[in-house]
Amino acid sequence: MEMEGGSSSGSAGGTQTHRRFSPVRSRAFYKFTQQNLPACKPVLTPGWVQKHMKAPIYIYYELDNYYQNHRRYVKSRSDKQLLYGLKYKDTSSCKPEETSNGLPIVPCGLIAWSLFNDSYAFVRGSGEMSVNRKNIAWKSDREHKFGKHVKPFNFQNGTLIGGGKLDPSIPLSDQEDLIVWMRTAALPTFRKLYGIIEEDIDADEIITVHLFNNYNTYSFGGKKKIVLTTSNWLGGKNGFLGMAYIATGTFFILISVLFALIHVKNPRPHGDPTYWSWNRKSNAS
Structure with a gap:
């Protein structure tokens, strides 16, 4: 034909x-x-905030279907190396990211190797909003778990690059993105603090977010989100903890009612007073 x-x-x-x-x-x-036929292409837009957001406003990145709690992943690190650097030689726990080109890696392990490296910029009107990237990690981690004189060495120099790179001139105690990432999450959906906006955002105000999409979550079917939230004296908004408390409290109330009904129907018989310890002693005498 x-x-x-x-x-x-x-x-x-x-x-x-x-x-x-x-x-x-x-x-x-x-x-x-040529795949040029007209098609319906949905455009995803963020939801509107109808409330005034008072500074500080916390920026979180959220990952879904990412199992940081996997046994091999969690064990692939060396806490002593993070504190002492090249002075600590035994990094066998960091396999398979222990050495590269015959030289040790600082920081070693899969957790550091897969460092999240997306970045964000926030624009209001014609000006870019400043984002504070300091003090986003726990103070105890900065001062006691990451060395003040330990600097990255031979990091991300292999043939396979996992995530973000580190500035070799900055000590690990000041690399707060790494410190936040190294505190692994217990669930496959988690949020980690990216930065803090120290300006108020009014209701219905339009904020443009420029996203640098560097981190590959498509290979394992993951999802990425960005969350802006505030906090009060009780902390940030997290519905999981409240629902867990309500479910646990409701369960124990039902159990207590059940035990009360069982006790009313089949009450426990009272013990014989003659078997009390002091009565036995008097009877023996």
Whole structure:
């Protein structure tokens, strides 16, 4: 069969047939083969905030379907190396990210190697909002778990790059993105603090977010989100803890009611007073 604008091939009997398409059908066929047909493409937009957000406003990145609690992943680190650097030699727990090109890696292990490296910029009107990236990690981690004189060495120099890179001139105690990431999450959906906006945001105000999409979550079917939230004297808004408390309290109330009904129906018999310890002693005398 031979088509206009296509190739030709002989039939089994050696004859050829000719078929000519109309110009309209030719244009439609071309659009189909080039995937130019009209289609409905949903545009995802963030929800509107109808409330005033008072500074400080915390920026979190959220990852879904990311199992930081996997046994091999959690064990692939060296806490003593994070504190003492190259002075600590035994980094066998960091496999498979223990050495690269015959040299040790600081910080070693899969957790540091897979460091999250997306970045965000927030624009209000014509000016960019400042984001404070300091003091986002726990003070105890900065002062007691990451060395003040330990600097990255031979990090992300292998053939396979996992995530973000570290500035080799800055000690680990000041690399707060790494410190936040190294505190692994217990659930596959988690949030980690990215920075703090120290300006108020009014209701219905439009904030433009420029996202640098560096971190590959598509290979394992993960999802990424960005969350802006405030906190009060009780902390940030987290519905999971409240629902867990309500579910646990309701369960214990039901159990107590059940035990009360069982006690009313089948009360426990009272003990014989003659078997009390002091009565036995008097009877023996």
